[in-house]
Amino acid sequence: MSLKVTRRKFLQTASLAAASVPLAKVVSAENGFVRKPFTPPGSSAGTTTVTGGICEMCFWRCQLVGKVRDKKLVKLEGNPKSIDNGTAICARGNAGIKLLYDPDRLKYPMKNVGERGNPKWKRISWEEALDECAAKLKAVEEKYGPHGIAMFPHGASAKYPMHFFERAVGTHNVSEASFFQCRGIRDTAYVSTFNTAPGEHVDMANAKAILLIGCHFGENVHVSHLKRYLKGLENGAKLVVVDPRYSASAAKSDIWVQIKPGTDTAFLLAIMNYLIENNKYDKKFVAAHCDGFEEFQKGISHASLDWAAQICDIPASQIKEVAELLAANAPNVSIHPGRHVSWHGNDFQRLRAHACLTALLGAIGVKGGFVKPKGPKVKGISWAKGHHDGAHNLKEMADKYHFAPPGTPTELIRDACITGKPYPIKGCVIWGQNPMQTIPKPQKTVEALKQMDFVMCVDVMPTDITMYADILLPEASYLERYDYIKKGTQWNFADKHEQFISARMPLVEAMFERKDEVWITNELAKRMGHADKIPVNSLEEKVEKELASAGLSIAQLKKEDGIHIQPGKDPYGVSEDFEVLLYNEDIEDSGYPGVPTYIPVEEVPKGFARLVYGRSPVHTFNRSQNNVWLYNAMPVNPVWLNDESANKMGLKDGDEVSMVNSEGVKSTFTSVVKVTPGIRKDTVYMAHGYGSKNPMLTVGKGAGIDDQALITKIAIDPETGCSGMRNNFVKLVKSGKALDIPA
Ligand SMILES: Nc1nc2c(c(=O)[nH]1)N[C@H]1C(S)=C(S)[C@@H](COP(=O)(O)OP(=O)(O)OC[C@H]3O[C@@H](n4cnc5c(=O)[nH]c(N)nc54)[C@H](O)[C@@H]3O)O[C@H]1N2
Ligand SMILES: Nc1nc2c(c(=O)[nH]1)N[C@H]1C(S)=C(S)[C@@H](COP(=O)(O)OP(=O)(O)OC[C@H]3O[C@@H](n4cnc5c(=O)[nH]c(N)nc54)[C@H](O)[C@@H]3O)O[C@H]1N2
Ligand code: SF4
Ligand SMILES: [Mo]
Numbered sequence: 001m002s003l004k005v006t007r008r009k010f011l012q013t014a015s016l017a018a019a020s021v022p023l024a025k026v027v028s029a030e031n032g033f034v035r036k037p038f039t040p041p042g043s044s045a046g047t048t049t050v051t052g053g054i055c056e057m058c059f060w061r062c063q064l065v066g067k068v069r070d071k072k073l074v075k076l077e078g079n080p081k082s083i084d085n086g087t088a089i090c091a092r093g094n095a096g097i098k099l100l101y102d103p104d105r106l107k108y109p110m111k112n113v114g115e116r117g118n119p120k121w122k123r124i125s126w127e128e129a130l131d132e133c134a135a136k137l138k139a140v141e142e143k144y145g146p147h148g149i150a151m152f153p154h155g156a157s158a159k160y161p162m163h164f165f166e167r168a169v170g171t172h173n174v175s176e177a178s179f180f181q182c183r184g185i186r187d188t189a190y191v192s193t194f195n196t197a198p199g200e201h202v203d204m205a206n207a208k209a210i211l212l213i214g215c216h217f218g219e220n221v222h223v224s225h226l227k228r229y230l231k232g233l234e235n236g237a238k239l240v241v242v243d244p245r246y247s248a249s250a251a252k253s254d255i256w257v258q259i260k261p262g263t264d265t266a267f268l269l270a271i272m273n274y275l276i277e278n279n280k281y282d283k284k285f286v287a288a289h290c291d292g293f294e295e296f297q298k299g300i301s302h303a304s305l306d307w308a309a310q311i312c313d314i315p316a317s318q319i320k321e322v323a324e325l326l327a328a329n330a331p332n333v334s335i336h337p338g339r340h341v342s343w344h345g346n347d348f349q350r351l352r353a354h355a356c357l358t359a360l361l362g363a364i365g366v367k368g369g370f371v372k373p374k375g376p377k378v379k380g381i382s383w384a385k386g387h388h389d390g391a392h393n394l395k396e397m398a399d400k401y402h403f404a405p406p407g408t409p410t411e412l413i414r415d416a417c418i419t420g421k422p423y424p425i426k427g428c429v430i431w432g433q434n435p436m437q438t439i440p441k442p443q444k445t446v447e448a449l450k451q452m453d454f455v456m457c458v459d460v461m462p463t464d465i466t467m468y469a470d471i472l473l474p475e476a477s478y479l480e481r482y483d484y485i486k487k488g489t490q491w492n493f494a495d496k497h498e499q500f501i502s503a504r505m506p507l508v509e510a511m512f513e514r515k516d517e518v519w520i521t522n523e524l525a526k527r528m529g530h531a532d533k534i535p536v537n538s539l540e541e542k543v544e545k546e547l548a549s550a551g552l553s554i555a556q557l558k559k560e561d562g563i564h565i566q567p568g569k570d571p572y573g574v575s576e577d578f579e580v581l582l583y584n585e586d587i588e589d590s591g592y593p594g595v596p597t598y599i600p601v602e603e604v605p606k607g608f609a610r611l612v613y614g615r616s617p618v619h620t621f622n623r624s625q626n627n628v629w630l631y632n633a634m635p636v637n638p639v640w641l642n643d644e645s646a647n648k649m650g651l652k653d654g655d656e657v658s659m660v661n662s663e664g665v666k667s668t669f670t671s672v673v674k675v676t677p678g679i680r681k682d683t684v685y686m687a688h689g690y691g692s693k694n695p696m697l698t699v700g701k702g703a704g705i706d707d708q709a710l711i712t713k714i715a716i717d718p719e720t721g722c723s724g725m726r727n728n729f730v731k732l733v734k735s736g737k738a739l740d741i742p743a
Helices: 007-012 014-019 096-100 126-144 156-169 177-194 223-234 264-277 283-289 293-299 305-312 316-329 347-360 394-398 410-419 442-450 517-527 539-548 554-559 585-589 628-633 643-649
Strands: 048-054 063-069 072-078 110-112 121-123 149-153 209-213 238-242 255-257 333-335 427-431 454-459 471-474 485-489 498-503 563-567 609-614 639-642 656-661 671-676 683-687 729-734 737-739
Touching (some): 048 554, 096 628, 126 427, 126 471, 156 427, 209 223, 238 316, 264 305, 283 347, 305 316, 517 539, 639 643, 643 671, 656 671
Parallel strands (some): 639 671
Antiparallel strands (some): 063 072, 609 729, 639 683
């Protein structure tokens, strides 16, 4: 391996340099004789640096190097060659080795000889496991058709098997958490406005003002994105944070808008109406690129500052202040599109408003604005598109959710499972998703799973969903396999126009009987009669072919320290035909408001507070809960409660509490109260992902409260079918007594 490092990087990566000192040449200065080197504990002697790692402790996928000693990975670092995350990785990325060597990890294929939900595991061979999975899934396919199989995938390794089930087997019934419980609404709302999915492509590093609506950077951690945000702040960008809670971002803001949850669309409409009424919008941009301005202007003309102030429970003067600040810094403003946006079931309209505000400010294709970086092209290799039984597309059969992201809305799948209508779904494949903690109303997931003829689960850890598998298959982790092509541009894409291509390569060999996604999927495919359609014979071959499409190879990438860098393109500018649909006729024709519209959400009942949730800075959802380093960093998820309310309720900081929701559902475990003025009285907050129930998790089981278990009412977004999860109401329970939360 040859890492070419600059002098500065050399200093930053001291351990790497130490590793490369030839030991035999450690010579005593005094007498010139060669001493046996002393290796103090924790020294890097004997350590080699392996490049090509790509993190998947979360889905941002930072570029890594691994320090390997005696074939064991002892440390992870950012790849010094990276022009994305650079040498930086976050706490979770760093703790990846604790996932790799977690003694609780899945090691062998296992068969559940107990019940779903209350399993007894028997170790079986891969041969037996694959034969049984294939036979059971094939039986479902033959009896009910391919659409009798549902799949819940997430993550890099789930794409290849997902394409197998969608394209070769032919089921539509695939629901990715990243779409239906996360960002799908954003993508289709922006496509309906800008004709492009936004990613998180805001040029915050070069912005004069940044508007974050419910994004809480610092707790939500994606390294290169944080770099952009912090660079912008360092350069003096004004920061407006809209959040009912004093989040890590609110703490850095110039204006903190302590909004009433669910009302953000009203806030955005009032800003836009104010900009139009006061001639503070970008008339040139609107004339050149926007369609439907008149309908739009008319449609939002009711949205006065006072109207929104009342709805949002914030001062009208503050809305005006934000509008003025945005106008004063336009067009160099980042209106962040958000990422986890499935909130209240009125979210498509809110995300359309994000996009429209961006356009009114002319903040597209300019420094600091919405700018799509121009990354390199690499062709993905997967199952050929083909066989798809369109007649059984649940979305079309229901004639609903015309703006749904790709796949099938989760609720349509679960409803079909439970009712058998419009057809039965009797086989289930879960790959890298934990629906028990990811999809609201977990009781419904249990009901859907219990009626299945067969449930197969592929994971790296035992989790709350793996308890429902009939056959549980152990996958090699992201540190032990090839797979993902990570490509993109320099993190601050304005600064230098450079692009990169990298591929995930194993840092160590897979242990026990863990296998990768291509091997598992192909073995299933052969047994299910789809051998002729197999696109590649191994994951390594898949990566090799994908790299070849960009004129690269694995060997070449290894020579280049895991990352190929090439000249990039200037991302700025807007093409003449770029069109913004302020008013969208298709949306109107489909029966929804064509101009962004505020749709009120259910009010908080007396004695309760609205449960909202978000990221723990040191965990990724539930997946990292058994990671001992991360567990130690934040063992439970404190419940944020307004200080005045706490006082009236007789609760002190650190008191142990559990929770009960307005439908009487109780949390299984407890957490502690965090008493703070930094949250509204009508809202309680906690980090998502805690409260695991699987007894095989010897570290994470029973730690904290599972928000998802308390989210038993789902607010379906009517345009997209995505799951709104912030319309549930809770009380805190202390010593067995449910305490009313004062209004
Ligand atoms: N209540 C509530 N619900 C939410 C959210 C929330 O904040 N609150 N957030 C939503 C969002 S934004 C998202 S993106 C989703 C995330 O939803 P999920 O992706 O379901 O969340 P994870 O907890 O990461 O669970 C993923 C599963 O993948 C497994 N896994 C990890 N690595 C691998 C691997 O390499 N291979 C395989 N086969 N499995 C692996 C983990 O052990 C875990 O069982 O949740 C959504 N749901
Ligand atoms: N450390 C860490 N970082 C992560 C992840 C992780 O698991 N761990 N997951 C990654 C993924 S997949 C995603 S999608 C992103 C998600 O990250 P974000 O998009 O930032 O989403 P959340 O964490 O759900 O956001 C929660 C914030 O929204 C606020 N909020 C609640 N209700 C409302 C409301 O009605 N209006 C407004 N304005 N604010 C509200 C909450 O108080 C909280 O501060 O994070 C990514 N980064
Ligand atoms: S942000 Fe952290 S967890 Fe996510 S990929 Fe990067 S280092 Fe890994
Ligand atoms: Mo997400």
